[in-house]
Amino acid sequence: MCRTETDALGSRNLSAGALNGIHTLRALENFPLRGQPVHPSLARAYGAVKLAALRTNRSLGYVADAGIADALERACLELVEGGLSSEIVVDALQGGAGTSTNMNVNEVLANRALEILGRPSGSYDVVSPSDHVNLHQSTNDTFPTALRIAAIWGLRDLERAVLALQEAFQDRERALAHVVKVGRTEYQDAVLTTLGREMGAYAEALSRDRWRLAKCEERLRVVNLGGTAIGTGLAAPRDYIFRVTDVLREITGLGLARAENLVDATQNADVFVEVSGLVKALASSLIKISGDLRLLSSGPEGGFGEIRLPARQAGSSIMPGKVNPVIPEAVTQAAILAIGRDNALTMAASMGSLELNPFLPLVAHCLLENFDLLARACTVFGTHCVAGIEADEASCRRHVENATASATALVPLIGYARASELVGLARTEGGGLKVTAVGHGFVTAEQFDACTSAEAVSRLGFSTPAPRAGGGAR
DSSP, rough: EEEEEEOOOOOEEETTHHHHHHHHHHHHHHHHHSSBOOHHHHHHHHHHHHHHHHHHHTTTOOOOOOOHHHHHHHHHHHHHTTTTTGGGSSBSSOOOTTTHHHHHHHHHHHHHHHHTTTTOOTTTTTTTIIIITTTTTOOHHHHHHHHHHHHHHHHHHHHHHHHHHHHHHHHHHHHHHTTTEEEEEEEEEEEEHHHHHHHHHHHHHHHHHHHHHHHHHHHHSSTTTTTTEEEEETTTTTHHHHHHHHHHHHHSOOEEEOOSSSSHHHOOOOHHHHHHEEEEEEEHHHHHHHHHHHTOOSSSSSSSEEEEEOOOOOOOOSSSOOOOOHHHOOOOOOHHHHHHHHHHHHHHHHHHHHOOEEEEEHHHHHHHHHHHHHHHHHHHHHHTTTGOOEOOHHHHHHEEEEEEGGGHHHHHHOHHHHHHHHHHHHHHSSOHHHHHHHTSSSSSSHHHHTTTTTHHHHSHHHHHHOOOOOOOOO
């Protein structure tokens, strides 16, 4: 059983009951690129846009048949709720600035309304994809608007995931605040710090990332719906243009506003570059933090071995007992991919021409996929790795007592010159800094422990001069 549909290029046969139409069929043939349809949230957001247009047109008397309007509203709501997302099948990468996605949505909603009315699919004389579903619209105002809605949804999901990861590091900050360790700059021993402070710094970086994501949502709230083809509102009634965004705001519950300059909002995609750049900043943070955790857990016997990451799986098919830091490695790869997509998005946004950007489908694909990817990466990172980080306190203390870097903690007590002398002796004798310091009378064991305690190394400077052991210039 099949039906025949006709467009400007000719006629094609489709399955009789298919919700898709001839435009979708041609798009499937023309764009077998990713083998992956548009993001489901974009399809859901498109349903909200079409519902806003329908309700506005209905209120203004342009869709006068109550039965048709009710059926179309039901179909739009189904798409918003995800029930028809599987019918939006055109490839994520497509020519035409998203026209194939818009027509796919139009055809599915029209045919679903016909199904609700008990009419056969393709009865476009009753419910038309163009004259009813796409009434007073263009791809060029509906696609960017739907993308902004989907992006806000994705942004909020990502923000929640970042918050959970931040809180996981804050928990480790509290749990490991007492563990003193050697800090390092440029891969070389520096001064003493605590594992808690390191974890707190990661939490603070993620807090900034979360703040950036929360703030950039406002950039996405300005939409060009009603601008039709190039932002001039051609072929749309004035009342519709001024009302449709308000209806969309009611439907979505988002603080959407019509762009003051619809032409600008139609032709320029720089807002997506800005948002993507802030997502890239998060990816950068994830790479840095993942690399640190891999380094701090390295060994465990032959490396730093200062922390233990949760063992998730066997690490080698040939080396018994080897466990690799697979979660930070996976998170790093996700973040690298996100940065690559940001570059692709930037290129696509910059290649818009005159009144329209034909490459918004790539922008949509990269942005929405990055939201999902990094949200999952943050969740996996927090639950499978960060929450289970433990300190190897013996290893940390051994480093503190043996590293010449600990001499800096003694400077307020013995002075810089004496501390330098101590470092030289420790390196010559090879007995470790604490043994050398106590053995040569620079400090007592109690003084060394006090100067290298968690409280001492976490204090922001010292407020009063300390009595010196052995004298020497400061």
